[in-house]
Amino acid sequence: STPSLLILPGDGIGPEVMAEVVKIIDWYGDKRGLKFDVSHDLVGGAAYDKHGTPLHDDTMARAQKADAVLLGAVGGPKYDVLDFSVKPERGLLRLRKEMDLYANLRPAQCFDALADFSSLKKDVVAGLDIMIVRELTSGIYFGEPRGIFKEGNERVGVNTQRYTESEIARVARSAFELARRRGNKVCSMEKANVMESGILWRDVVTEIHQAEYADVELSHMYADAGAMQLCRWPKQFDVIVTDNLFGDLLSDAAAMLTGSLGMLPSASLGAPMENGRPKALYEPVHGSAPDIAGQGKANPIACVLSFAMALRYSFDQGDEATRLENAIEKVLADGARTADLLGEDGVTPLSTSQMGDAIVAALEAT
Ligand code: NAI
Ligand code: MG
DSSP: OOOEEEEEEESTTHHHHHHHHHHHHHHHHHHSOOOOEEEEOOOTHHHHHHHSSSSOHHHHHHHHHSSEEEEEEOOOGGGTTSOGGGOHHHHHHHHHHHTTOOEEEEEEEOOGGGGGGSSSOHHHHTTOEEEEEEEOSSGGGTEEEEEEEEETTEEEEEEEOOOOHHHHHHHHHHHHHHHHTTTSEEEEEEOTTTOHHHHHHHHHHHHHHHHHOTTSEEEEEEHHHHHHHHHHOGGGOSEEEEOHHHHHHHHHHHHGGGOOGGGOEEEEEEEEOTTSOEEEEEEESSOOOTTTTTTTOOOOHHHHHHHHHHHHHTSOOHHHHHHHHHHHHHHHHTTOOBGGGOOSSOOOOBOHHHHHHHHHHHHHTO
């Protein structure tokens, strides 16, 4: 049956970049016979405006059933005054939590045409293609006890790093599965030298590797050394798997290896559904960019690359995902740039929809 795709454009530039993705989805339907059962719904401020909640229960139920969810961005100054319980971000958090999306995939990929744009030396980033897998639903951001307590006559702030074997095992499996479809290498990062959870992390990853993935090359690194290596020579890595806290820091650092926020996709995956596909939410890393919303300036590539990830990881269309990535590479090589990818050198930037059209034209030429 036709795979289902739930589109949640959200707020700010979310709907603007998503409109370009829809052009590409239509192209795949018309020209490649790749049909999706696409439906649209509200999330974030847009949902709050209509329903008084950033994620309606019906939308949540549709997301649980969809083969993949594609989200734009949520939030904006208009909603900053709202109570915490109905803030736009809560819509996104509810999706991640109720779908139990424990593996957050953040690729750091450098298109050759943009290698000069990175703040690092060109030879360090040109051709870079790594994937950070961050555990997303456990660890120090969730562990109990947590709180600010009174201890004698002063206060103490407490968070608890806590991982069960099964939480480590499932995200390790996600990383090994990914590695098999890529460079077949996993580097696991923790701090087993100073943390109990790190010792367990290393043990469990090693056990899963020996029992199920001995064909994949596995290495271990302390996360601080890993941060250093990521900046020094990132091309040594293929897949990096790490916990929630270290993954938060490492994935933000890795993202900046490649330049603009407007170029960065992500995926969050959960357990396999009955049809074998993982629960999945795809979204650009960037937010709703209120400073440029409504002006046609947003770069749609992060959102388009998020759809490419959906093709690869939810719909088993790796070749079509590569076709889309190559089309983007070609558009960039031809000099097309949205404003965020330009310096002050007088080149006229493309609008959001011009960039979308250029990508469709490049697909057309494949
Ligand atoms: P942001 O990512 O929206 O914007 C940061 C800067 O990058 C801005 O100057 C923006 O114009 C630029 N930028 C972002 N995406 C771009 C794109 N596709 N093309 C061109 N330029 C782009 O982060 P900010 O400003 O911190 O947050 C704005 C709103 O977005 C807030 O309400 C925040 O809570 C929300 N937000 C939502 C996220 C999500 O939906 N996952 C993630 C981050 C922030
Ligand atoms: Mg972060």
